[in-house]
Amino acid sequence: MMAVGKKEIECPPYAEGTPLSDRDIKERKVTYVEDHPDIRYSWSAGQAISKFLNGLKEGRILGVKCNKCGRIMVPPRMFCELCFKPIDGWVELEDTGTVQTFSISYIDPDAKPLPEPIIVAVIAIDGASQNMGIMHILDEVKPEDVYIGMKVKAVWKSEEEREGAITDIKYWKPLEG
Amino acid sequence: MEVERISGLKFHKKQDVAIVGAGMTTWKRRLNETGRELSYLAVKQALEEAGLTLDDIEMVVMGSAPDTFDGLHLKGEYLLDGSGGSDRPYMRVFVGGGTGVFAPIAGYWHVASGLADVCLVVCEEKMSSSYPHPQSAFKYIWDPILDRPLNPNLIWIFALEMRRYMHVHNIKHEDIALVSVKNKANALDHPCAQVAEKITVEDVLNSEPMALPVRRLDVSPPSDGAAALIMVAPHIARQLTDNPVWVTGVGWALDTTWWTNRDLYFPRYVAEAAKMAYRMAHVTDPRKEIDVAEPYDPFDYKELHHMEGLGLAKKGEAPILTREGVTQRDGDLPTCPSGGLLGVGNPIAATMGVKACEIYWQLAYRAGKRQVAKEVTTGVCQAWGDLMQVGTVMVMSNKR
Numbered sequence: 121m122m123a124v125g126k127k128e129i130e131c132p133p134y135a136e137g138t139p140l141s142d143r144d145i146k147e148r149k150v151t152y153v154e155d156h157p158d159i160r161y162s163w164s165a166g167q168a169i170s171k172f173l174n175g176l177k178e179g180r181i182l183g184v185k186c187n188k189c190g191r192i193m194v195p196p197r198m199f200c201e202l203c204f205k206p207i208d209g210w211v212e213l214e215d216t217g218t219v220q221t222f223s224i225s226y227i228d229p230d231a232k233p234l235p236e237p238i239i240v241a242v243i244a245i246d247g248a249s250q251n252m253g254i255m256h257i258l259d260e261v262k263p264e265d266v267y268i269g270m271k272v273k274a275v276w277k278s279e280e281e282r283e284g285a286i287t288d289i290k291y292w293k294p295l296e297g
Numbered sequence: 298m299e300v301e302r303i304s305g306l307k308f309h310k311k312q313d314v315a316i317v318g319a320g321m322t323t324w325k326r327r328l329n330e331t332g333r334e335l336s337y338l339a340v341k342q343a344l345e346e347a348g349l350t351l352d353d354i355e356m357v358v359m360g361s362a363p364d365t366f367d368g369l370h371l372k373g374e375y376l377l378d379g380s381g382g383s384d385r386p387y388m389r390v391f392v393g394g395g396t397g398v399f400a401p402i403a404g405y406w407h408v409a410s411g412l413a414d415v416c417l418v419v420c421e422e423k424m425s426s427s428y429p430h431p432q433s434a435f436k437y438i439w440d441p442i443l444d445r446p447l448n449p450n451l452i453w454i455f456a457l458e459m460r461r462y463m464h465v466h467n468i469k470h471e472d473i474a475l476v477s478v479k480n481k482a483n484a485l486d487h488p489c490a491q492v493a494e495k496i497t498v499e500d501v502l503n504s505e506p507m508a509l510p511v512r513r514l515d516v517s518p519p520s521d522g523a524a525a526l527i528m529v530a531p532h533i534a535r536q537l538t539d540n541p542v543w544v545t546g547v548g549w550a551l552d553t554t555w556w557t558n559r560d561l562y563f564p565r566y567v568a569e570a571a572k573m574a575y576r577m578a579h580v581t582d583p584r585k586e587i588d589v590a591e592p593y594d595p596f597d598y599k600e601l602h603h604m605e606g607l608g609l610a611k612k613g614e615a616p617i618l619t620r621e622g623v624t625q626r627d628g629d630l631p632t633c634p635s636g637g638l639l640g641v642g643n644p645i646a647a648t649m650g651v652k653a654c655e656i657y658w659q660l661a662y663r664a665g666k667r668q669v670a671k672e673v674t675t676g677v678c679q680a681w682g683d684l685m686q687v688g689t690v691m692v693m694s695n696k697r
């Protein structure tokens with residue numbers, strides 16, 4: 121049996137909750153338990169990204185093309201998600217590009233302050249279709265001098281140092297000046 | 298064969314869906330209650346408002362995302378008893394931050410399909426379990442091979458979007474900061490609010506830089522909290538109230554995970570989701586027909602971005618509407634009258650409380666001090682999440 125009728129209560133009716141402060145926890149004034157799981161993962165890079173990473177090791181940026189929609193894509197993938205068919209082949213792209221957008225970051229992955237701010241950008245890679253970018257770091261440029269549309273070039277690690285990782289490119293620097 | 302991608306009107310519902318009750322807990326950075334206990338409190342309130350007991354609930358939808366904040370796997374299972382889901386059909390749905398509107402959409406499926414006449418939707422998030430800061434869990438959202446070796450912080454992607462948006466439309470940070478000023482002030486009238494305050498544009502522009510252009514006061518806080526909604530069939534709604542609020546349209550869409558391959562200045566994921574929801578709701582001119590809106594605002598520029606995705610403003614026009622006061626609570630198009638995530642707080646999935654629940658309260662004229670000045674018939678709420686790619690939209694009306 122249902123329907124006792126809707127009550128006229130002010131909304132949101134508001135359940136108070138019990139707020140804690142940082143100190144409450146640090147000083148163990150409240151009961152809690154801690155756990156530090158120790159777990160590691162090893163990810164398979166897959167077919168497309170494996171080839172891309174091996175390209176980076178050789179100092180080359182590889183993309184893929186789809187003849188149906190005509191796109192040249194990077195990061196590469198084994199299938200065109202728009203045409204939903206296998207890609208038609210691999211292309212070597214330039215190691216230059218254009219800054220699509222950027223940020224000056226003052227924080228590390230844990231939101232802790234960085235000693236020096238770093239510049240992070242989305243860079244559209246030359247030779248790929250419009251807007252085909254990757255995220256990476258900019259350096260050898262002052263934060264106030266970066267602008268959207270700036271041409272940049274990859275600064276590679278030495279051949280011996282490269283290991284087949286996105287960080288085989290140390291950072292990107294302005295193409296001119 | 299070419300078919301149109303969003304064909305909302307192919308949709309045949311078995312019955313209309315009404316909302317008859319909602320509830321939410323206070324939102325705080327750190328609450329002593331567990332997620333189960335918070336869920337229980339929100340559910341109790343929703344039941345009380347609807348005039349129902351748990352025995353009346355046929356099915357339960359729970360929204361919570363992701364597991365990493367709580368450090369609890371099988372979180373749907375963990376939250377079962379606090380959500381009132383024991384011994385009845387129960388499911389968990391999540392699309393990251395988009396869950397706050399996706400969970401009620403899933404509740405809508407239950408009732409519209411005729412599978413349930415009374416469905417309870419519960420959303421919970423407890424971000425403070427990951428100690429000292431949930432940012433450390435956020436880093437696992439990034440692509441492990443292409444992005445994570447660069448040591449990214451999640452704020453990066455928002456900063457990149459915000460910069461691109463400002464660049465394409467030539468928008469000043471001052472105009473974006475007005476959103477934070479508005480929402481934090483609106484939240485002063487919300488009893489559950491975490492960071493309600495009177496601030497100025499200068500306060501935002503002078504706040505600590507995080508990842509420029511994003512500064513501390515451009516960002517919503519991490520929170521703990523829960524919210525609940527009760528969705529029912531028309532014959533049940535009639536027994537409970539003379540003034541139900543109807544769900545008239547739902548929509549959802551995801552843009553590509555290759556996020557660096559899309560132009561970040563416009564949220565296509567919202568535009569597609571909105572197109573679907575508006576078709577279902579027979580809304581053809583959202584700017585004219587929507588009376589009150591709760592676009593998703595974890596960052597101040599995001600409210601503007603999402604207003605444009607929702608068709609409430611032309612591309613690049615949302616900052617102008619904001620500057621002109623159109624989006625104030627007494628304006629022509631009040632947005633985030635609740636105080637939003639920027640003012641009330643951001644417990645990821647539980648943001649249902651200031652999105653779907655708030656639009657319900659506004660359309661039921663039960664929003665108290667937060668009630669918008671104008672007469673309201675139709676409202677829209679929206680959420681956003683996953684790898685910055687999902688849009689979830691719900692249109693509601695107090696007329697059937």
Ligand SMILES: [Zn+2]
Pocket residue numbers: 186187188189190191200201202203204
């Ligand atoms: Zn293609």
